[in-house]
């Protein structure tokens with residue numbers, strides 16, 4: 001990965017641009033019923049950052065409450081009819097989706113994130129995403145460089161990931177501490193494919209998934225090496241029934257059945273929150289899996305073991321790097337995932353080759 005210079009001013013390090021609909025009733029209600037909770041010291045930074053923007057009445061809220069408020073404010077409501085695309089999955093009976101589109105990003109991946117955000121802004125109906133930033137500079141850079149429909153950026157999300165990791169997967173946390181000590185590595189900067197810190201980076205998306213689901217919204221989680229060409233939301237609105245198991249999880253086909261039979265690409269998934277198992281599953285993903293596995297293995301193994309039905313998206317509409325290598329066309333593509341490679345330059349080349357690189 002190419003590291004990105006971080007010379008910019010720090011003053012505007014945090015910013016929240018949410019949808020204008022403040023959930024005032026929720027805030028008041030929460031501030032009445034919430035009790036102060038003791039917080040681990042490493043999460044204070046995140047808390048303080050959020051509190052700066054949520055003054056006074058929230059003094060008694062826990063970190064999770066504050067995070068949920070931030071996510072709720074930025075949640076999207078999408079109707080399946082919002083697109084005129086020729087999606088076969090649109091249905092007139094679809095209920096609107098209340099969802100968060102989340103990216104997890106560190107400084108090393110920033111150009112890819114900016115490219116993905118730019119691709120969304122080129123669509124006819126762009127939306128506002130949420131960035132779970134592993135280091136604060138990600139938020140600063142976005143504040144300085146993304147002028148239109150800037151995403152909501154949560155700084156210091158790494159602190160929360162590490163706190164939860166310490167609590168729920170202590171062996172991974174110990175491994176993290178070891179690597180940090182031995183290699184003087186930092187979760188914030190490391191992006192080298194298959195490095196120890198890279199595993200934390202990619203697993204961090206499972207923490208974002210858990211947080212969004214536990215806050216009561218659908219979660220659309222994508223990696224930063226995704227470029228959007230059309231509106232993907234109609235593909236997620238295929239059913240209005242919360243009990244429709246087949247649509248609890250909708251994911252990109254990773255087209256690699258020899259590795260995982262379910263073929264789920266965990267870097268492009270839509271999870272419904274209102275399913276009886278969604279809270280349990282997203283918590284189990286971080287708490288109960290084989291130590292130190294990557295997210296793709298965790299998601300595929302758990303959902304396979306629990307026999308959770310998953311809908312895979314069609315590969316021509318949602319091609320990954322493997323499909324692109326074979327077919328070399330984005331004619332029908334809704335979103336392109338430049339994966340199946342290891343390095344920033346390869347990802348950039350794939351995106352450029354298909355006219356999907358929108359940065360200078």
Ligand SMILES: *[C@@H]1O[C@H](CO)[C@@H](O)[C@H](O)[C@H]1NC(C)=O
Nearest residue numbers: 180181182183184185186189
């Ligand atoms: C560890 O890394 C930090 C910055 O990444 C650097 O300032 C420090 O000198 C390094 N320490 C050692 C012992 O290499």
Ligand SMILES: *[C@@H]1O[C@H](CO)[C@@H](O)[C@H](O)[C@H]1NC(C)=O
Nearest residue numbers: 253254255256257263312314
């Ligand atoms: C996913 O891709 C694999 C490999 O191309 C294919 O065999 C499989 O049928 C696909 N699954 C679905 C549900 O489309």
Ligand SMILES: *[C@@H]1O[C@H](CO)[C@@H](O)[C@H](O)[C@H]1NC(C)=O
Nearest residue numbers: 277279280281283284287306
């Ligand atoms: C999640 O579900 C599994 C299997 O049904 C159960 O064993 C486990 O205790 C549940 N975990 C939580 C946190 O509810």
Ligand SMILES: *[C@@H]1O[C@H](CO)[C@@H](O)[C@H](O)[C@H]1NC(C)=O
Nearest residue numbers: 324325327328329330353354
């Ligand atoms: C892919 O298609 C483009 C034109 O659409 C062409 O320029 C390029 O050479 C092709 N690449 C491969 C590997 O076939």
